[in-house]
Amino acid sequence: MIRTRSYVSQSVQHLRPSGIRRYFDIAATMQDVVTLGIGEPDFVTPRHIVDRGIESLNRGQTAYTSNSGTIELRRAISAYIKGLYGVEYAPEDQILVTVGVSEAMWLALKAILDPGDEVLVPEPCFVANAASVEMAGGVPVPVDTFVEDGFQVTGAMLEAAITPRTKAILINYPNNPTGATLTRERMLEIAAVAEKYDLVVLSDEIYERLVYGVEQTNFASLPGMYDRTISMSGMSKSFAMTGWRIGYVCAAPEIMDGIRKLHQYLIMSAPTIGQVAALEALTHGDDDVASMRAEYDTRRRMIVDGFNQMGLTCFEPRGAFYAFPSVAVTGMTDEQFCERLLHEERVALIPGSAFGRSGAGFVRACYATSRSNIDKALERLQRFMQRHG
Ligand SMILES: Cc1ncc(COP(=O)(O)O)c(C=O)c1O
Secondary structure: OOOOOOOOOHHHHHOOOOOOHHHHHHHHOOOOOEEOOOOOOOOOOOHHHHHHHHHHHHOOOOOOOOOOOOHHHHHHHHHHHHHHHOOOOOOOOOEEEEOHHHHHHHHHHHHHOOOOOEEEEEEOOOOHHHHHHHHOOOEEEEEEOOHHHOOOOOHHHHHHOOOOOEEEEEEOOOOOOOOOOOOHHHHHHHHHHHHHOOOEEEEEOOOOOOEOOOOOOOHHHOOOOHHHEEEEEEOOOOOOOHHHOOEEEEOOHHHHHHHHHHHHHHOOOOOHHHHHHHHHHHHHOHHHHHHHHHHHHHHHHHHHHHHHHOOOOOOOOOEOOEEOOEOHHHOOOHHHHHHHHHHHHOEEOEEHHHHOHHHOOEEEEEOOOOHHHHHHHHHHHHHHHHHHO
8 A cells, every 4th residue: 555644643743852852862872971961850759758659559559549639649739739838729629630740731731722722831941841732732832031031931021922812821930941930029920911811820830849048939829810820730859759650730620620521531540659659748758858959959059150160151040950051152052062062071961942942052951960970060061161161
């Protein structure tokens, strides 16, 4: 039979492959590479959390759970959010346990978008954001943010991108890849735009516990925002649980009805062992979060000082575990910089343009790696800068 067409849909062909992967593929073929590339904790999940997961398997807890997640975990999520921000979500009909924020994001978008609806996506941002909007049938509208504003999106920037098709704003603070956090003033500006144009706000707060010397505000807690905000967070970053695949989404009951329908057909229920472990983390994991955060903070200062001292000007990140220095001084593009650095000094960073066009000229360095790795990377970078600075 003659092939007359591609079997892959136009919409999937149209998705851009992640700009991160290429560097990992190259790095994987090389010896002795120091990688500050991967955006995940280097810590192993705390022992007591692992033990609860293992115990649950030994007890035979190997079946599906309720579609929304176990009621015990949903109650714990509700209490956790109330404890952090004073915001109340009913475990019965406003919280759903997902396969990470990755799933939560797609569910939330799919639940609110009709084909062609536009979503404002401040950039630079997590590589999956624009793709998730497209996979849900929407149109991502990039909104550039700049180092001069601390990579915070402003109300005016959002307003300039509004059209009659705009349905939602997708924000992520603390931010991947910049480490930016939002001031309350900026959050109120976003809230005012959401109110004025009757938009849904999807807030990815996965790095909410990893902030350094600033206060984290939950977007739904802002005046008038509760009913129009879809909050997403999870266990991956704060509790060093990326592989357990547990996140959650919270929203008003009407939106949650839509989200639950999608989740039940798509996933059935999030991993049972992960849910048991997440319950332990949320109820007894606060000290672990505090000690990992303190360690990240030390590394954050090491790396930011290191970049600044060698002439790679680095904006001070107040959240997540990323530094985002400018490489403009070298005269190279961010892609050239990363490629040459990898080949000449065997250090893997990610070009900022992988996270959106306003990331061009910057590189992302993840400092969720040991201090000795950071030292080694800085030493090699220093050598590189002596040749190219
Ligand atoms: C901003 C952001 N959101 C979501 C995710 C995905 O998280 P999860 O492991 O919960 O799917 C990541 C992972 O890097 C991220 O950086």
